[in-house]
């Protein structure tokens with residue numbers, strides 16, 4: 001489906017959350033490193049969600065929704081990563097100044113106006129990811145802009161806030177969070193809904209990500225940057241999509257959301273054309289009797305446990321549940337999301353997909369009969385499970401189908417790995433913030449500003465130009481380096497090794513092409529930190545190993561970071577020229593007859609044998625030159 005995005009009136013806003021690389025958390029002195037040990041050794045705390053009311057006494061709809069799900073929350077409390085502050089058993093300590101300086105520096109990079117005084121606020125959080133029932137957040141800068149080829153993008157607010165606990169498991173009766181992540185400083189950058197095409201969203205998100213990396217003070221790796229986007233089109237709704245961790249799919253997420261909204265509008269138009277009214281979305285009935293003798297294993301096992309089958313007629317909706325709204329997701333899938341989120345029911349079955357699942361023509365006919373439905377026009381949706389769950393699930397489905405008669409419902413959605421999205425919860429109400437009285441406001445004085453200036457990111461365009469003109473990197477390699485997470489490492493290594501045989505091109509290609517190559521082989525390159533790169537490049541500079549050995553040493557290091565570097569390099573210690581020559585002469589001597597016979601292939605044969613011995617110890621080019629020289633002597637002096 002080719003979509004003209006300006007015609008559909010696309011508007012997209014971004015909200016980027018990035019963890020800052022500080023030595024401790026935002027409101028306590030716990031470290032910002034995540035727990036990596038086994039869950040078995042970790043203490044657990046059980047709680048139930050607190051339902052927070054806003055100042056006016058109104059219960060937030062999203063909070064109510066979570067409350068209705070009545071789930072137990074289990075917190076993992078790993079030692080050394082969590083103190084009483086995260087457990088909400090002690091008041092928060094003062095705002096981390098290091099985090100504030102970094103966040104202010106970033107704000108200056110976006111020309112955002114810094115506030116005079118930072119007030120910490122409480123933002124109601126309803127999913128249990130904060131032990132307090134709220135997240136602490138503070139606006140530190142307002143306004144600002146980001147340049148883009150399709151026009152400037154306005155920055156609305158920049159906030160400094162605490163990260164939430166890390167979700168480990170999500171079961172229907174409980175949810176498990178690890179508290180190690182709770183309290184890690186995050187910067188949140190929110191843009192106005194100024195983006196007009198999926199490509200522009202990708203470009204802007206990449207540029208913000210790059211500016212954050214250019215400070216050198218943000219955490220890297222999966223989960224350290226998360227993006228939310230809001231997407232709206234004419235006639236649709238402003239949909240919030242949460243949890244995009246992979247920046248590279250952000251354009252796809254936008255495309256799929258536009259597609260979804262357009263398809264929901266098509267469903268609405270079709271339903272209107274068919275004359276469907278609210279009262280055509282039927283009431284909920286117990287139809288367990290219809291399935292007494294059916295062959296569906298799913299239904300039979302449920303009936304054995306005393307569970308029920310509930311049904312609802314959607315008059316004149318036939319065929320619409322099979323209508324695809326996103327690749328691999330039908331309108332029926334959207335309804336199933338509601339059944340799952342509200343009723344804890346894993347799925348729905350509807351007559352558009354029957355007979356099937358062991359449900360035969362007879363049951364379908366009987367279903368239509370007892371519900372007084374028309375098999376040619378209507379759809380029947382059924383759910384199976386405990387009575388209360390069925391009723392909750394089916395009520396949610398009925399509510400969602402009624403929304404379909406009005407178009408696109410306002411929802412908060414969450415992204416799937418393939419870029420499609422699923423329903424998460426209704427959009428929260430507006431009154432969700434109130435002051436955090438435990439933390440005094442922080443005045444932004446000259447001292448704070450002076451400290452922040454250290455962290456102002458450079459302009460990405462200027463950095464690109466510098467890579468190309470000053471360091472003679474090709475435009476392609478420069479772009480790769482800027483897209484990679486390693487731009488700051490490039491500058492660090494450059495500073496340390498410039499002037500040696502380790503050229504800027506070599507460092508850039510090592511950090512991009514070569515590391516990527518290792519990654520694609522499944523090598524855990526996240527184990528390769530700046531310290532080990534430094535150590536290994538120093539060995540090259542000092543002539544102890546050859547450049548060709550670097551990637552092999554890094555590979556072995558990444559696979560076993562505990563092994564001493566000296567052991568890793570043993571195989572790659574440089575051979576001197578004399579030794580190398582002797583080895584090549586030996587190879588040529590012992591294969592003399594074959595080489596004379598296969599004259600044309602002689603070079604390849606000798607190179608192959610020589611590199612088997614010398615790979616990583618001598619540069620390939622040096623070996624090639626020597627092989628050519630020795631072969632010339634042999635073949636030149638031998639009568640053909």
Ligand SMILES: [Zn+2]
Nearest residue numbers: 028030082083
């Ligand atoms: Zn702590």
